[in-house]
Amino acid sequence: MPLPNRWLSSLLMRYNGRMFLVDCGEGTQIPLKLSGWGFKALDTIFFTHFHADHISGLPGLLLTLGNSGKTDPLNLVGPPGLKKIVESLIVISPNLPYPLHLYELPYVKNLGTQEEHGYPLCDQFFFRYSGGNHNIPCLTYSFEISRPGKFNPGLAKELNIPLLQWSCLQGGQTVTLEDGRTIEPHMVLGEPRRGIKLCYCTDTRPTSVMPTFFKDADLLICEGLYGDDENLENAAGKKHMVFSEAATLAKESNASELWLTHFSPALKTPSEFICYAQNIFVNTKVGVDLLSTTLRFVD
Amino acid sequence: MPLPNRWLSSLLMRYNGRMFLVDCGEGTQIPLKLSGWGFKALDTIFFTHFHADHISGLPGLLLTLGNSGKTDPLNLVGPPGLKKIVESLIVISPNLPYPLHLYELPYVKNLGTQEEHGYPLCDQFFFRYSGGNHNIPCLTYSFEISRPGKFNPGLAKELNIPLLQWSCLQGGQTVTLEDGRTIEPHMVLGEPRRGIKLCYCTDTRPTSVMPTFFKDADLLICEGLYGDDENLENAAGKKHMVFSEAATLAKESNASELWLTHFSPALKTPSEFICYAQNIFVNTKVGVDLLSTTLRFVD
Numbered sequence A, B: 001m002p003l004p005n006r007w008l009s010s011l012l013m014r015y016n017g018r019m020f021l022v023d024c025g026e027g028t029q030i031p032l033k034l035s036g037w038g039f040k041a042l043d044t045i046f047f048t049h050f051h052a053d054h055i056s057g058l059p060g061l062l063l064t065l066g067n068s069g070k071t072d073p074l075n076l077v078g079p080p081g082l083k084k085i086v087e088s089l090i091v092i093s094p095n096l097p098y099p100l101h102l103y104e105l106p107y108v109k110n111l112g113t114q115e116e117h118g119y120p121l122c123d124q125f126f127f128r129y130s131g132g133n134h135n136i137p138c139l140t141y142s143f144e145i146s147r148p149g150k151f152n153p154g155l156a157k158e159l160n161i162p163l164l165q166w167s168c169l170q171g172g173q174t175v176t177l178e179d180g181r182t183i184e185p186h187m188v189l190g191e192p193r194r195g196i197k198l199c200y201c202t203d204t205r206p207t208s209v210m211p212t213f214f215k216d217a218d219l220l221i222c223e224g225l226y227g228d229d230e231n232l233e234n235a236a237g238k239k240h241m242v243f244s245e246a247a248t249l250a251k252e253s254n255a256s257e258l259w260l261t262h263f264s265p266a267l268k269t270p271s272e273f274i275c276y277a278q279n280i281f282v283n284t285k286v287g288v289d290l291l292s293t294t295l296r297f298v299d
Helices: A029-035 A058-067 A082-092 A153-158 A163-170 A229-237 A243-253 A270-278 B029-035 B058-067 B082-092 B153-158 B163-170 B229-237 B243-253 B270-278
Strands: A011-015 A018-022 A042-046 A074-078 A100-104 A117-122 A125-131 A139-147 A193-201 A219-223 A258-261 A284-286 B011-015 B018-022 B042-046 B074-078 B100-104 B117-122 B125-131 B139-147 B193-201 B219-223 B258-261 B284-286
Touching: A018 A117, A029 A058, A042 A058, A042 A117, A058 A082, A074 A082, A082 A100, A082 B082, A153 A163, A193 A243, A219 A243, A229 A243, A243 A258, A243 A270, A243 A284, A258 A270, A270 A284, B018 B117, B029 B058, B042 B058, B042 B117, B058 B082, B074 B082, B082 B100, B153 B163, B193 B243, B219 B243, B229 B243, B243 B258, B243 B270, B243 B284, B258 B270, B270 B284
Parallel strands: A018 A042, A042 A074, A074 A100, A193 A219, A219 A258, A258 A284, B018 B042, B042 B074, B074 B100, B193 B219, B219 B258, B258 B284
Antiparallel strands: A011 A018, A117 A125, A125 A139, A139 A193, B011 B018, B117 B125, B125 B139, B139 B193
């Protein structure tokens, strides 16, 4: 439940002027407003699953988006059941001035890495998902920005490619020159470089594929319903995790940083329990309202 | 929409240990928690209408009530459409540990005073409703506590009524004595005394029956979407009111006090506009989060 001093868990990402939200519980539009990024550029809302604390804020946000002047489509992405749930909830937010596009992702429990789906969002931004282990179908997400290799101006000059076409090639597009030649990006680019990877994992037990699915994440945002290990059985019974399990996932994934979120209302001061995570994975932060960062390419 | 510094409008009443809520927009459970009264004793939720800012917090509150240990029924009362709306919203709050009892009130536009309905809640507490004038069916409510006349011990002694029966008669019940006589309350009570009347009016234009419906209210809680009269046309177009219209209703109703609520998000500091109301009705307060009072019988 939303608390007077703690909003429900959600993630807002901004990339190239578009915004992407993961989960939208009751009240989520308030920290969204506090972010100062406006509403209009919201492109897609992803849902991990359909428990109320992850979707009950949808009807209100849809109306607020309508009032923000949004007219371009809003994408809603989630596990099976999305269509039924959204159609039910929007009885109180009818007549929106923009279209809703719904994408139900097939739920595959313990999806193997080889079978992971990658879906493009915009430019070099895409996402993958993997089934979690909760008491209803639940997805974990990986949001990734790929980064092409470095452009080699020497090679471009050798190939007599006009300057005008350089940026297309840099952006990964194949170009056809006036003389009929086709130039593919790999002909003028170095090896693909490390991109950015942000993983979001909540309302699930750890699964065997997670260390692979989250591999080398720049930031792993992971739930921890309870702080201490004494509550492990309690957390497991509710299909949740404790801090040390999240930290183990971060360690096994070789993540760069871990943020803990989705605390039980009974866990009044999560920061008191951070040692349970940091004993396993040092670079851990306990999530607080409006915690934010900028992820940049590592050069 | 809920704002970082202003919850959506709602009213929580407590009477004889039971609680009654009017409207439940997104986030309403947070100020409910801040009230410190707990959740479990919530008896009934009334809805003025089914725009999202008045009902979108329902699924989350229902779950929180479940977690509070509530097992006795929760009553939901509102205009036509209640059943359909509630059934849609509770797809995300299934398996509640208490029953929901739904009461759809017939919507009668501009209901005359004579035809007003009075429904008992508990003990001497009852409510009436009257149709408002909004762009969807909307109800205004009057919550009233009746107060029997003063008990006259002299009369009771003259009638040889045993002390044991006095409290039943005081409470308005008819008693049959051992000697076979039937004593009705009016035989030992003075004239009914002034009770308590609290009226709640939001998302409607003023209607011709309101001054009668709200007559002699101890407290009238009334919307004012905008503060200044320059926005009257704007407010009327949206089927809302400005402060001066709410104040005129309070004056014409001979209310004791007026609280203004349901401000437009564009109205950032409603208190700056209080003069528009106080010029007409002095005893006006601008609603703020958690504004509360105790209404007592006037002796």
